[in-house]
Amino acid sequence: MKVKTNDEIRHEEVRLIGSDSSQLGIFSAAEALEKAYDEGLDLVEISANASPPVCRIMNFDKFRYEQAKKVQDAKKKQTTVExxxxxxxxxxxxxxxxxxxxxxxxxxxxxxxxxxxxxxxxxxxxxxxxxxxxxxxxxxxxxxxxxxxxxxxxxxxxxxxxxxxxxx
Missing domain, CATH: 3.30.110.10 (Translation initiation factor 3 (IF-3), C-terminal domain)
Structure with a gap:
């Protein structure tokens, strides 16, 4: 699953969640991107199907690393029945x-x-x-x-x- 980040987000307005998981409100995509850059973090699209789409300010590399770890742990725990x-x-x-x-x-x-x-x-x-x-x-x-x-x-x-x- 490809996650859109920063300039890839092309919506008119987005619901923004801050880096501390607080609801910041509805902003235009450009304003949301500016807020993310001000904090030195990335704007990541969490839910594209929502109205308006939900985006979050976070460190994308750390997010990707944690997702990979979750997948790895899930593989470890699964058992194959032959x-x-x-x-x-x-x-x-x-x-x-x-x-x-x-x-x-x-x-x-x-x-x-x-x-x-x-x-x-x-x-x-x-x-x-x-x-x-x-x-x-x-x-x-x-x-x-x-x-x-x-x-x-x-x-x-x-x-x-x-x-x-x-x-x-």
């Missing part, structure tokens, strides 16, 4: 399934969402509503302490998909 994917088949054995559940719990502890994908090959597709749904519900029951189901098991082509997320 979606991890775990794939398995309807005939995945109990031991392998337990390992995959451990991985799911690890991803959930790192505050990531997990996409569980069960792929059906060839004639396995016949068992999608029985064996496949059973396996998905079994996994969901193992995860009920650590996770919340964001999307229940649904078929997408030849694979069944379920999304789980961490409990808050």
């Amino acid at each position: 979606t991890k994917e775990i794939k398995f088949r309807p005939k995945t054995e109990e031991h392998d399934l337990n390992f995959k559940i451990k991985h799911i719990k690890k991803f959930l502890s790192q505050k990531n969402k997990v996409k569980l994908t069960m792929r059906f090959r060839g004639r396995e597709i016949v068992y999608c509503q029985t064996v496949g749904l059973e396996a998905m519900n079994k996994i969901a029951s193992y995860l009920e302490d650590d996770a919340v189901i964001l999307q229940p098991p649904t078929m997408e082509g030849r694979q069944m998909v379920m999304f789980v997320g961490p409990k808050s």
Whole structure:
């Protein structure tokens, strides 16, 4: 967002706020600019959509620096939630399934969402509503302490998909 300063402000009159945050009143743009120069500061347009537009007398370099700091702090505090994917088949054995559940719990502890994908090959597709749904519900029951189901098991082509997320 480009902020207009000093000579870039082309309005007839502006509402002026002083360097000490006091309301100075409505002035012509030229008078407001003169007042800013008298104080050795810049005239900065705060709100262009107001009627009349609001301008403030301030040190623009310091203002820009503080804005950059705010953006930097906001970036530090934001967390990115990744979606991890775990794939398995309807005939995945109990031991392998337990390992995959451990991985799911690890991803959930790192505050990531997990996409569980069960792929059906060839004639396995016949068992999608029985064996496949059973396996998905079994996994969901193992995860009920650590996770919340964001999307229940649904078929997408030849694979069944379920999304789980961490409990808050």
